[in-house]
Amino acid sequence: xxxxxxxxxxxxxxxxxxxxxxxxxxxxxxxxxxxxxxxxxxxxxxxxxxxxxxxxxxxxxxxxxxxxxxxxxxxxxxxxxxxxxxxxxxxxxxxxxxxxxxxxxxxxxxxxxxxxxxxxxxxxxxxxxxxxxxxxxxxxxxxxxxxxxxxxxxxxxxxxxxxxxxxxxxxxxxxxxxxxxxxxxxxxxxxxxxxxxxxxxxxxxxxxxxxxxxxxxxxxxxxxxxxxxxxxxxxxxxxxxxxxxxxxxxxxxxxxxxxxxxxxxxxxxxxxxxxxxxxxxxxxxxxxxx
Numbered sequence: 001x002x003x004x005x006x007x008x009x010x011x012x013x014x015x016x017x018x019x020x021x022x023x024x025x026x027x028x029x030x031x032x033x034x035x036x037x038x039x040x041x042x043x044x045x046x047x048x049x050x051x052x053x054x055x056x057x058x059x060x061x062x063x064x065x066x067x068x069x070x071x072x073x074x075x076x077x078x079x080x081x082x083x084x085x086x087x088x089x090x091x092x093x094x095x096x097x098x099x100x101x102x103x104x105x106x107x108x109x110x111x112x113x114x115x116x117x118x119x120x121x122x123x124x125x126x127x128x129x130x131x132x133x134x135x136x137x138x139x140x141x142x143x144x145x146x147x148x149x150x151x152x153x154x155x156x157x158x159x160x161x162x163x164x165x166x167x168x169x170x171x172x173x174x175x176x177x178x179x180x181x182x183x184x185x186x187x188x189x190x191x192x193x194x195x196x197x198x199x200x201x202x203x204x205x206x207x208x209x210x211x212x213x214x215x216x217x218x219x220x221x222x223x224x225x226x227x228x229x230x231x232x233x234x235x236x237x238x239x240x241x242x243x244x245x246x247x248x249x250x251x252x253x254x255x256x257x258x259x260x261x262x263x264x265x266x267x268x269x270x271x272x273x274x275x276x277x278x279x280x281x282x283x284x285x286x287x288x289x290x
Contacts, residue, residue, distance in 0.1 A: 017284035018270060020252060024245055025269020028252035031224035032076075036289045038223035039076045042213055042237070043278070045083040045090050047230030048256040051275050052197065054166055056085075056155055061094040062275040068282035070101025075289045078220050081107045082209045084194075084201060084233060086158045087116040087123045097121060110159040111203070112212025128159045129204040131189030136161050138185060139202075146181045148174060160203035171198045196231045197261060210236030217244060228254035228278055231261055238267050254281065 020026050032039045043049055049069075050059045073079045079102070083090045087109025091097050096105055096118065107116040114125040139154060139161060151168035154161060163182060165174035175198055186193045186202045194201045194208070209229070217225055217240075225244060227237045241251035255261075255268035256278050265271055272281050 015280045015284040015287065017288050018272070018281070020269035021271075022269045024242075024250075025252050028224065028226070028245075028250040028269065031250035032226060032252060032285070033288055035223055036076045038221075039225065040078045040080065040217055040220055040222040041072065041076055041226045041285075042080040042082050042216065043227070044209070044229035044231070044234050044237075044256070045081055045085060045094060047197070047275070048228050048234075048278055049081065049094065049275055052230075056164075059093055062279055064279045065275065065282075066095050066099050066102070068279045068286070069105070070099060072282050072286040072289075073101055073105060075286060077222055078216075079105050080213075080216055081105070082112065082212050082216075082237065083107070083109055084111055084157065084160065084162075084203070084209075085109055087114040087125075091116055106216070108212045108216065110157070111207045111209055112215065113159055113204075113207055125159075129191070131186075131191045131204065132159060132161060132202075134189045135185055135191060135202050139163070142181050142185050143178070146178055148178060152178070155199075157201070157203075160201055162199050162201040164199045166198040175200070194233055196233050201233075208236040209234060210238075210240035213237045213240045214244070217249065222249065224250045226252045226254065228256055228272075228281075229264065230256035230274075231264065234264060235267070238264070254278070 020029055046059055049065045050061045053059050087107045090107050090109055103118050105118040114123050116123045152165050152174050154163055165171045168174040178200055182200050183193050191202045192205045227241050238253050241253055245251050253269045255264045255271045257271050257273050272278055
């Protein structure tokens with residue numbers, strides 16, 4: 001099957017379906033196009049469906065993301081959003097609730113610990129890890145002793161807590177200075193630290209996007225998978241797709257381009273230009289699937 005396909009959206013704009021740079025990616029795309037009803041398409045939220053902003057609470061999905069997902073979703077087995085955010089926050093900031101065409105969308109929040117289904121509008125989740133509350137109580141003192149400085153701030157994520165340095169006078173220096181004290185704090189309470197783009201997240205172990213993606217692919221019985229992400233936290237999902245390929249499930253790895261995360265770009269089959277590029281890819285896939 002050819003993969004250099006053009007599609008036209010409802011406004012008459014034509015999007016070309018790009019060719020992946022790797023043999024595995026080309027096989028993955030061919031499988032998606034050949035068997036869309038057996039394919040799962042999964043996406044990170046921040047930096048992939050939504051532009052990165054200084055205040056995560058102000059993050060919103062790209063204005064064309066929901067229409068693009070709605071055009072694609074009825075043609076595939078399932079569409080999932082896998083995020084470190086609480087599921088209800090991703091749903092709200094994404095504008096997913098009540099969106100036409102997304103009746104079967106699933107949002108796996110907190111790296112799969114929470115699950116929101118558009119069909120019911122409800123979130124299901126187990127009890128939170130007790131270490132998160134303990135870390136939350138100690139974190140201000142740890143930041144103060146580490147000399148984190150003005151501009152470093154804490155994001156409450158319910159089942160996790162994150163420290164951002166993007167607003168600091170020297171964001172990278174603040175990020176590096178906090179690595180060790182936050183790792184020690186997390187270890188004392190049975191948590192792990194997940195680094196991202198100028199953010200350090202403290203969360204329970206054994207919970208990541210790779211685990212969430214593998215379980216979802218297994219549950220759906222998918223025969224092909226696409227995963228798109230932009231940050232270090234997406235590497236476990238990339239690894240999961242690579243493992244699935246080894247088990248005979250073709251996959252396509254997409255990097256929502258960022259100059260801040262070179263490792264993800266190197267592992268991707270296809271690099272697109274941020275959330276706008278992801279939207280163009282979604283529209284092109286929908287067009288190519290007929």
